[in-house]
Amino acid sequence: MTLENTNKTKALIDDLKAVCANNGLGNSSSEFDIITQAFLYKYLNDKFTYQLKRVRPDLTEAENWQEELLEMDEDEYRLLELELETNAAFLYPRHLITNVFNSQNDNDFAKTLDDTLLDISQINNQIFSVTTGGGSKIQLFDRITEFVKDASLRDNFARAIINKLVDVNFEAIMEEGFDFFSTIFEYLIKDYNNDSGGKYAEYYTPQAVSKVMAAILVPKPTDNVTIYDPSAGSGTLLMHLAHAIGPRKCTVYSQDISQKSSNLLRLNLILNDLVHSIGNVIQGNTMTAPYHREHGKLRK
Known part of the structure; x- marks a missing residue:
């Protein structure tokens, strides 16, 4: 199927x-x-x-x-x-x-x-x-x-x-699970968001690299985790991390200067059962106006 x-x-x-x-x-x-x-x-x-x-x-x-x-x-x-x-x-x-x-x-x-x-x-x-x-x-x-x-x-x-x-x-x-939706998302945006330097390209973490990073960062199951990416792009790395943890066991926080990338991240969150984190998606410049803070400092 x-x-x-x-x-x-x-x-x-x-x-x-x-x-x-x-x-x-x-x-x-x-x-x-x-x-x-x-x-x-x-x-x-x-x-x-x-x-x-x-x-x-x-x-x-x-x-x-x-x-x-x-x-x-x-x-x-x-x-x-x-x-x-x-x-x-x-x-x-x-x-x-x-x-x-x-x-x-x-x-x-x-x-x-x-x-x-x-x-x-x-x-x-x-x-x-x-x-x-x-x-x-x-x-x-x-x-x-x-x-x-x-x-x-x-x-x-x-x-x-x-x-x-x-x-x-x-x-x-x-x-369907994460592997299906990550494949569909990649196909959906392949002409608009790639690492080949095309006219509308945005930098993003390739799927293979994201998968390895997620395996290193999440070596064993864990609960109630927050994930923060100050330059999230379309969210490929965030999705792999959330999949490794479990979408119901984590909350995503992100910021990115690109409105297009932020819209793509929202789509990614919807497809991967992370709607509860959409409110934490911020479109803006983390370098000059960091949004997500903890105790007066940039969130980690």
Whole structure:
């Protein structure tokens, strides 16, 4: 199943890149934002439905369970949030990809898609936002269709994106482990974050080196550990350390001057069951304005 899930997930990433290329955005800086945000929307959608089916099988076993969700009143639906784990975004029926897909023939569909992403960001802002050194919040999503400069093409671009997302189901990958998600993360960002000095490259610790460092730093199981990286990049080393310790047994603290790297680290934390640490991700310059301190000194 792992190989099948890997191939299916990589195929979606390739399909999203093809959509960008067909709309003149291939190999552009905005392609990175579109690919990572569309992928994250799909992952959060399926994570939510996966958890919902676990806690409320009576609700989701119906043939048209999405319609039943739509018929629930606000108070009843909000009670569902208390039953779900906190490592998933909370979505309303209007946010589900199937429901957005069903509205793709409406006017201004690009606006519908963008509004949906921003609404998800706002509702989940407290848990999923990255903080800047100045205290501002960087939300999960942007208006991704506005990267297409010709406004007349945005609706078709949005339809192409949503049609790719609705074609696959990621619920099966929720049981996959660190090795799977580290492989997918590396594939997702391979064209945008590498050590070959490309146009959009960021420095990062290669997977093989991170694995060795984690084995040295965590020689035996341990509990209640904090991990701090003052120049975290996309978080490859942090993820290996957290995997060696156990994601439920550690808390990650980080800072990095790059907003792109901080967004990648957030994605990495979401994929690797470390949502509880997103609030500790700081985008800023550790050299001139270190954020994480202990007893008046830089955290170690």
